[in-house]
Amino acid sequence: MIRKCVLIALLVFMAVSSTLAEDGYRLWLRYDKITDSGKLKQYREYLKGYWLTHDSPTMQVIDDELQMALPGLLGSGVTKVSSVTNNGTLIIGKPSHPALQSLNLGAHLQNAGTEGFVITSTTLNKKKVIIIAANEDAGLLYGVFHLLKLMQTHKDLKDLTITSVPKIKYRILNHWDNLDRTVERGYAGFSIWDWHKLPDYIDPRYRDYARANASIGINGAVVTNVNANALVLTPAYLEKVAALANVFRPYGIRIYLTARFNAPMEIDKYETADPLDPKVRKWWADKVTEIYRYIPDFGGFVVKANSEGQPGPQNYNRTHADGANMLAEALKPHGGIVMWRAFVYDDKVPDDRHKQAYNEFVPHDGQLKDNVLIQVKNGAIDFQPREPFHPLFGAMPKTPLMMEFQITQEYLGFATHLVYLATLFKECLDADTYAKGPGSTVAKVIDGSLDGHSISGMAGVANIGTDRNWCGHPFGQANWYAFGRLAWDHQLSAEEIAEEWIRMTFGNDEIVISTILPMMMVSREITVNYMTPLGLHHLMGRNHHYGPGPWVDGGRPDWTSVYYHRADSMGIGFDRTTSGSDAVSQYFPPVAETFNSLEKCPEEYLLWFHHVPWDYKMKSGETLWNALVHKYYAGVDSVRWMQRMWNTLENRIDPYRFSQVKMLLNIQEKEAVLWRNSCVLYFQTFSRRPIPEGLEKPEHSLDYYMKLSFPYAPGIRPRW
Numbered sequence: 147m148i149r150k151c152v153l154i155a156l157l158v159f160m161a162v163s164s165t166l167a168e169d170g171y172r173l174w175l176r177y178d179k180i181t182d183s184g185k186l187k188q189y190r191e192y193l194k195g196y197w198l199t200h201d202s203p204t205m206q207v208i209d210d211e212l213q214m215a216l217p218g219l220l221g222s223g224v225t226k227v228s229s230v231t232n233n234g235t236l237i238i239g240k241p242s243h244p245a246l247q248s249l250n251l252g253a254h255l256q257n258a259g260t261e262g263f264v265i266t267s268t269t270l271n272k273k274k275v276i277i278i279a280a281n282e283d284a285g286l287l288y289g290v291f292h293l294l295k296l297m298q299t300h301k302d303l304k305d306l307t308i309t310s311v312p313k314i315k316y317r318i319l320n321h322w323d324n325l326d327r328t329v330e331r332g333y334a335g336f337s338i339w340d341w342h343k344l345p346d347y348i349d350p351r352y353r354d355y356a357r358a359n360a361s362i363g364i365n366g367a368v369v370t371n372v373n374a375n376a377l378v379l380t381p382a383y384l385e386k387v388a389a390l391a392n393v394f395r396p397y398g399i400r401i402y403l404t405a406r407f408n409a410p411m412e413i414d415k416y417e418t419a420d421p422l423d424p425k426v427r428k429w430w431a432d433k434v435t436e437i438y439r440y441i442p443d444f445g446g447f448v449v450k451a452n453s454e455g456q457p458g459p460q461n462y463n464r465t466h467a468d469g470a471n472m473l474a475e476a477l478k479p480h481g482g483i484v485m486w487r488a489f490v491y492d493d494k495v496p497d498d499r500h501k502q503a504y505n506e507f508v509p510h511d512g513q514l515k516d517n518v519l520i521q522v523k524n525g526a527i528d529f530q531p532r533e534p535f536h537p538l539f540g541a542m543p544k545t546p547l548m549m550e551f552q553i554t555q556e557y558l559g560f561a562t563h564l565v566y567l568a569t570l571f572k573e574c575l576d577a578d579t580y581a582k583g584p585g586s587t588v589a590k591v592i593d594g595s596l597d598g599h600s601i602s603g604m605a606g607v608a609n610i611g612t613d614r615n616w617c618g619h620p621f622g623q624a625n626w627y628a629f630g631r632l633a634w635d636h637q638l639s640a641e642e643i644a645e646e647w648i649r650m651t652f653g654n655d656e657i658v659i660s661t662i663l664p665m666m667m668v669s670r671e672i673t674v675n676y677m678t679p680l681g682l683h684h685l686m687g688r689n690h691h692y693g694p695g696p697w698v699d700g701g702r703p704d705w706t707s708v709y710y711h712r713a714d715s716m717g718i719g720f721d722r723t724t725s726g727s728d729a730v731s732q733y734f735p736p737v738a739e740t741f742n743s744l745e746k747c748p749e750e751y752l753l754w755f756h757h758v759p760w761d762y763k764m765k766s767g768e769t770l771w772n773a774l775v776h777k778y779y780a781g782v783d784s785v786r787w788m789q790r791m792w793n794t795l796e797n798r799i800d801p802y803r804f805s806q807v808k809m810l811l812n813i814q815e816k817e818a819v820l821w822r823n824s825c826v827l828y829f830q831t832f833s834r835r836p837i838p839e840g841l842e843k844p845e846h847s848l849d850y851y852m853k854l855s856f857p858y859a860p861g862i863r864p865r866w
């Protein structure tokens with residue numbers, strides 16, 4: 147009887163622990179046993195032991211990861227050796243090590259910098275070995291995670307000759323995390339930074355956060371909100387930040403902070419924060435020196451200034467350049483950088499919001515210190531489901547412009563919609579600005595190659611919180627993953643990144659991959675269709691931005707919806723052509739001409755740049771009205787298609803995550819219907835045209851949808 151109870155208890159424990167293991171916490175770093183017997187045999191043959199040729203905190207981290215990964219992947223232990231004893235040794239070291247010198251790997255690493263790596267399978271002393279080599283330990287760590295990824299995705303380890311060097315220098319997550327642990331536009335719980343318990347309590351999660359980021363090459367974390375709180379710059383918080391920095395350092399991750407521009411006034415009661423005031427400049431120089439005493443490898447500051455109520459140099463009749471350069475001067479001796487955000491707009495400026503950042507920043511081209519990057523959102527309005535690339539890209543050749551993408555889905559369904567954002571990121575990165583003729587892509591602007599800048603950056607507003615699966619939606623992890631992979635190499639395709647992620651996250655079952663991959667690849671277009679098709683934008687609910695609000699009007703025009711869609715009895719859309727706001731003229735000629743022409747403008751941007759009559763004939767031959775309605779209905783139908791696809795995987799995905807995604811897709815379908823019905827019925831009050839035959843009629847009246855209210859929708863900025 148006792149034996150039976152023990153057996154049952156064991157089985158229950160195993161079932162629970164495997165389920166817990168699949169609650170998404172492991173992200174893509176799931177080192178389960180290789181299911182392909184042929185590959186498992188090869189890996190076991192190639193990886194009998196591993197040799198770390200030197201010691202350091204990062205090498206210790208590598209040792210820990212291998213100890214975690216190899217037994218799991220291979221189903222058997224792997225011994226740590228101190229020389230090449232037999233076939234199947236993995237050697238991790240620098241090319242200058244005596245044992246590796248004969249291979250002349252340094253030649254491959256000449257342009258690899260401190261983060262690049264090579265992986266080669268070769269023979270050494272007549273023994274078959276795999277070597278991971280790099281100029282610095284960070285490169286070795288990235289190389290180890292790359293090798294583990296190859297195994298997790300069942301790649302062949304025979305004849306490896308890999309050289310990988312990041313295309314972008316600063317690859318950073320921006321956490322819009324507040325010190326009270328709320329997360330602005332965060333939909334995955336609270337901030338993972340437990341400020342109250344830091345510095346003495348180091349949550350294991352900080353290490354897992356660092357592992358996850360290092361595995362995708364992210365080397366920077368801004369741990370505070372750009373709507374900044376000066377408190378984080380005081381000693382009580384700097385020692386907390388230092389504790390995080392100590393955890394991140396071996397993983398090659400530097401910490402950055404958001405600098406509240408009037409901190410001298412808020413912390414030390416200065417009369418002014420004028421960047422040209424010598425006392426203020428000294429305050430920042432002293433503050434930065436103090437920060438470096440706590441964090442010797444502090445990365446620098448991100449600044450949101452004179453935007454949405456944040457203080458900045460303009461409060462003192464100074465310019466963005468004055469403000470950025472003051473901070474840059476303070477940081478320069480310590481090797482720190484300033485990432486100054488170009489997200490500025492003001493309803494008192496009588497001009498199209500779309501044009502204001504360009505007009506404010508282009509005049510400063512060439513005025514900024516060499517450790518200043520201007521951080522530019524992918525589009526000129528605000529992280530919409532689709533935006534044409536920001537006209538600033540290519541317009542400031544003397545200034546390193548860095549990208550700011552949004553990983554958290556503020557305008558793309560929060561953490562309830564499955565939306566794979568790599569297609570959005572790539573659409574922007576691959577866009578041709580024509581700044582220096584054809585091929586002047588946004589990617590080449592931000593990696594510095596178009597204008598010869600030595601510093602470059604890409605930032606992503608994080609979607610991370612205290613939820614067990616980190617991102618709220620299991621598929622939100624794919625967006626964190628894709629951001630990191632594209633920041634390392636913007637030439638990767640959205641598809642290959644998605645396939646990597648699926649294999650590492652859900653396994654190598656080809657049916658699972660061939661079902662999920664197409665879902666991910668069309669998911670962003672699906673969301674565009676049921677939210678803001680054909681170039682519509684900024685139609686969300688006011689403040690919380692949850693759900694549809696095409697009717698939002700009143701208050702600041704640029705915070706309403708009617709300001710953007712301009713629907714009337716004649717038609718719909720924002721005229722940004724030369725006869726409208728003339729925003730098109732901020733683009734380089736070939737682009738401006740295309741966007742300016744009603745016929746040539748790509749239909750996905752049509753209502754972004756044009757006010758179009760309801761009966762305008764689209765390329766499909768349909769009227770604009772019918773095309774718009776069909777887009778909204780196609781969006782909902784496609785969500786239902788995703789539901790059907792996902793449900794076919796019931797016996798191929800672990801029950802816990804299968805049911806999570808199934809429930810979230812059900813919510814997504816409801817919310818897609820809400821968006822479709824609200825927008826179609828609202829725009830119909832202007833077009834006065836019928837919903838085309840054969841389409842299901844909206845379940846409720848427009849009045850019903852307009853009366854819906856969501857006072858506690860998540861992620862809203864706290865009123866402090």
Ligand code: GCW
Binds near residue numbers: 330331450454529863
């Ligand atoms: O998208 C808007 C958000 C704000 C955010 C702002 C910004 C941090 O609604 O919550 O503030 O952009 O990018 O600064």
